[in-house]
Amino acid sequence: MIGSQRFACCTNGVKIPHSPGRGDYALKQQSGFDDRLVAEMWDGLDQPVGRVLFVDDEPAVLDLFSRMLEGQPWEGHFCTTVEEALDYLQNQPVDTVISDIRMPDRDGFELLAEIRRTERTRNIPVIIITGDSDRALKRHALDLGATDLLNKPVGREDLLARIRSALRLKHYQDRLARQVEELDFRVRERTRQLEASHREIVWRLAKAAEYRDDQTGYHVVRVAVLSRLLAEGLGMDQEFQDLIFLTSPLHDIGKLGIPDSILLKEGKLSAVERRLMEQHCAMGAEILSQEPSAIAVSSLRGGEIVLYRGARTANPLLEMAASIALGHHERWDGTGYPRRLAGKEIPLECRIVSVADVFDALTSWRPYKPPLPDREAVELVVRGSGTHFDPIIVETFVRNREQILELWRQFEEEEEHR
Numbered sequence: 001m002i003g004s005q006r007f008a009c010c011t012n013g014v015k016i017p018h019s020p021g022r023g024d025y026a027l028k029q030q031s032g033f034d035d036r037l038v039a040e041m042w043d044g045l046d047q048p049v050g051r052v053l054f055v056d057d058e059p060a061v062l063d064l065f066s067r068m069l070e071g072q073p074w075e076g077h078f079c080t081t082v083e084e085a086l087d088y089l090q091n092q093p094v095d096t097v098i099s100d101i102r103m104p105d106r107d108g109f110e111l112l113a114e115i116r117r118t119e120r121t122r123n124i125p126v127i128i129i130t131g132d133s134d135r136a137l138k139r140h141a142l143d144l145g146a147t148d149l150l151n152k153p154v155g156r157e158d159l160l161a162r163i164r165s166a167l168r169l170k171h172y173q174d175r176l177a178r179q180v181e182e183l184d185f186r187v188r189e190r191t192r193q194l195e196a197s198h199r200e201i202v203w204r205l206a207k208a209a210e211y212r213d214d215q216t217g218y219h220v221v222r223v224a225v226l227s228r229l230l231a232e233g234l235g236m237d238q239e240f241q242d243l244i245f246l247t248s249p250l251h252d253i254g255k256l257g258i259p260d261s262i263l264l265k266e267g268k269l270s271a272v273e274r275r276l277m278e279q280h281c282a283m284g285a286e287i288l289s290q291e292p293s294a295i296a297v298s299s300l301r302g303g304e305i306v307l308y309r310g311a312r313t314a315n316p317l318l319e320m321a322a323s324i325a326l327g328h329h330e331r332w333d334g335t336g337y338p339r340r341l342a343g344k345e346i347p348l349e350c351r352i353v354s355v356a357d358v359f360d361a362l363t364s365w366r367p368y369k370p371p372l373p374d375r376e377a378v379e380l381v382v383r384g385s386g387t388h389f390d391p392i393i394v395e396t397f398v399r400n401r402e403q404i405l406e407l408w409r410q411f412e413e414e415e416e417h418r
């Protein structure tokens with residue numbers, strides 16, 4: 001019998017030994033070691049460690065297995081029914097399962113199928129015990145995903161060899177899964193860092209253009225916030241809301257190409273100056289649509305600049321930014337510029353930014369005008385419904401006007417403290 005060994009638990013009268021040894025699960029849990037350190041400790045061990053679950057409806061067979069494990073660095077747990085085994089598998093870590101096929105109620109095939117079907121257990125090696133004559137059963141077990149087969153009667157050395165092989169397989173599977181998880185985490189973290197740097201560059205580029213006629217640079221921030229709020233009010237999905245928030249600050253990037261004598265002029269522009277000013281839309285779209293091959297520098301070799309010609313890839317951020325830069329001065333009635341589009345010919349993102357841009361321009365100081373009171377600016381936006389602006393977007397603006405005005409008051413307070 002089992003003798004004086006320490007017991008982990010008892011199941012249906014079968015005593016379960018808790019065999020001490022390297023890699024003891026209790027030691028692992030209490031020591032504070034993380035999985036990587038434990039994996040490194042396991043590397044190169046001739047005798048892999050872990051927890052083995054035995055399933056057989058005959059207590060005498062389980063008792064025999066427990067005596068076969070004596071002196072081995074493995075922790076054994078023993079169950080007499082499939083239901084008991086499945087419950088244990090869902091609540092405890094197991095590295096290998098050894099199961100008989102023929103059991104009352106649910107048999108070993110059902111246990112194997114459930115193990116392979118469940119995310120938590122699907123990678124656990126399963127060794128099925130069969131008789132020599134059960135060829136059809138053996139094929140069925142392998143088809144269901146059995147890792148190995150053991151013939152009855154089971155010899156001790158054969159059992160230990162199969163357990164050792166299965167534990168080693170599970171150990172390397174776990175290590176590989178951890179490495180894949182770590183690599184996936186690194187990729188996600190690197191992607192997040194790149195996305196953050198892209199956003200930072202977009203904001204800095206937008207503020208660089210805006211500083212030329214707005215010393216605070218808050219115009220682009222307010223336009224971004226209001227554009228996102230309007231997109232949300234229109235029921236646009238999260239992706240669209242995020243994209244318009246990131247791209248709307250670049251709506252006036254083309255002003256970088258407009259002379260200061262026009263951009264900062266106090267007073268009304270002449271017809272010629274107006275035409276030049278209107279070119280900032282096309283200039284902005286050209287900047288944001290520029291083929292990278294025309295400006296890309298691969299390296300400096302021996303003092304020589306080496307250019308490369310790369311294929312342009314789809315970039316939703318740049319595509320929307322270019323669309324907004326080109327079309328944010330179009331008008332609903334078709335009298336805007338530069339293409340005189342009308343109604344829904346104007347891309348939705350341009351119609352949204354048009355409202356946000358005009359409202360903020362009305363409430364902001366410019367070299368050619370003082371700011372209007374917030375309420376008066378709201379009235380002017382409402383008057384522009386159906387002529388300058390999309391009526392649906394104006395309705396959304398009016399529905400959220402109290403929230404918008406509160407945001408504008410917060411921006412004013414922030415600017416006063418700068």
